[in-house]
Amino acid sequence: MKLHSEIKSHNYLPGKTMIVLTLVFSMIALTSSMKYKSDFHMSDTADGVKKDSIESVKAFMKVYEVLMSPRCMNCHPAGDAPLQGDDNHVHTMNVVRGPDGTGLYAAKCSNCHQPTNVPGLHTPPGNPKWQLPPANMKMVFQGKSPRQLALQIMNYNLNGHRNKAQLLEHSKDTLVKVAWNMGEGRTPPPMSYSAFVNVWNEWINKGGYAPKQ
Amino acid sequence: MISLNVNQKTYQVDVDPNMPLLWVIRDIIGLTGTKYGCGVAQCGACTVHLNGEAVRSCVTKVSRAEGQKIVTIEGLSANNDHPVQRAWQEIDVPQCGYCHSGQIMSAAVLLRENPNPTDQDIDEAMSGNICRCGTYLRIRKAIHIAAEMQKTKSNTGQTKNSVSPVKI
Numbered sequence A: 001m002k003l004h005s006e007i008k009s010h011n012y013l014p015g016k017t018m019i020v021l022t023l024v025f026s027m028i029a030l031t032s033s034m035k036y037k038s039d040f041h042m043s044d045t046a047d048g049v050k051k052d053s054i055e056s057v058k059a060f061m062k063v064y065e066v067l068m069s070p071r072c073m074n075c076h077p078a079g080d081a082p083l084q085g086d087d088n089h090v091h092t093m094n095v096v097r098g099p100d101g102t103g104l105y106a107a108k109c110s111n112c113h114q115p116t117n118v119p120g121l122h123t124p125p126g127n128p129k130w131q132l133p134p135a136n137m138k139m140v141f142q143g144k145s146p147r148q149l150a151l152q153i154m155n156y157n158l159n160g161h162r163n164k165a166q167l168l169e170h171s172k173d174t175l176v177k178v179a180w181n182m183g184e185g186r187t188p189p190p191m192s193y194s195a196f197v198n199v200w201n202e203w204i205n206k207g208g209y210a211p212k213q
Numbered sequence B: 001m002i003s004l005n006v007n008q009k010t011y012q013v014d015v016d017p018n019m020p021l022l023w024v025i026r027d028i029i030g031l032t033g034t035k036y037g038c039g040v041a042q043c044g045a046c047t048v049h050l051n052g053e054a055v056r057s058c059v060t061k062v063s064r065a066e067g068q069k070i071v072t073i074e075g076l077s078a079n080n081d082h083p084v085q086r087a088w089q090e091i092d093v094p095q096c097g098y099c100h101s102g103q104i105m106s107a108a109v110l111l112r113e114n115p116n117p118t119d120q121d122i123d124e125a126m127s128g129n130i131c132r133c134g135t136y137l138r139i140r141k142a143i144h145i146a147a148e149m150q151k152t153k154s155n156t157g158q159t160k161n162s163v164s165p166v167k168i
């Protein structure tokens, strides 16, 4: 009886170990594939640019100043209404995001925002694709700390599903560029457009690191 | 020459492509139902439909409307019988009336996209249309009435055409 149970347990253990090991390995594999998906741009270096967490974070702090300027943040609000003005007040006319970010019903962005600026003070600034981020991917800037914002932009699942190349390309989007040409009475972001593109690229190419806070 | 389709009629107009659509509609074509309130997209008096969207014609350059489909208050319905127009008449919404061609054009888009709007939906659609006489409560009421009128119409249509599903 004793012998039987010993033999039994002897045979039984390796099988159990195998199952446990398989589980552990598949969990490691799954976790690392998830990590790769969200931290895609941390995993390589582009154009021979070396990763450098200090330089990368330094560049991001300049990027942050631009993204938190009214010209960028006003369309990345914490709520569902866009903001207006240098003081980030809630957009008049009670306009809202709508499911795809282009407004709702008779209050769609492009009903007032034309493909180009309208001359004069207090007239709607223009762009052919004027809109907020969509409701299922709000990409909020307002209220975010540098760390929170950097992590959000680096996260494929929170940044509009952009990989590293698409993030780099994004700085050339006309809806980003328009921040530097928003018509009369609107203060532009705190550095030139080309300076912004440089720090944006530097931040990402040097590793896309997030500041500590 | 710029070719415009307004209320299903084609017009050839010899104007600066930067001229606001509102100017062309009122001063060149002569359709004066659409009103000028502010000229800077703040009030909604100038609302017309451009390919079905309630655009502000005071800031829309005529070049944006070239070859597109424009509908003004004069062309919203054949006999002033769009449900929104009928509801407006039923409870006498206007006070001075100045804002109402814009209000009606905006409400028509709301009801097309949301046949059963709540008070909140109405606020979200209509807050950009300002009424200096403060007829907002009647506007809201009339939109609910128009929604009902629209439903009755489409229900009749459905009954006529519907086929009872066969259950196996």
Ligand code: FES
Binding pocket: B035, B036, B037, B038, B039, B040, B041, B042, B043, B044, B045, B046, B047, B056, B057, B058, B059
């Ligand atoms: S006249 Fe166009 S919005 Fe006021």
Ligand code: FES
Binding pocket: B094, B095, B096, B097, B098, B099, B100, B130, B131, B132, B133, B134, B135
């Ligand atoms: S009824 Fe007079 S402005 Fe609206």
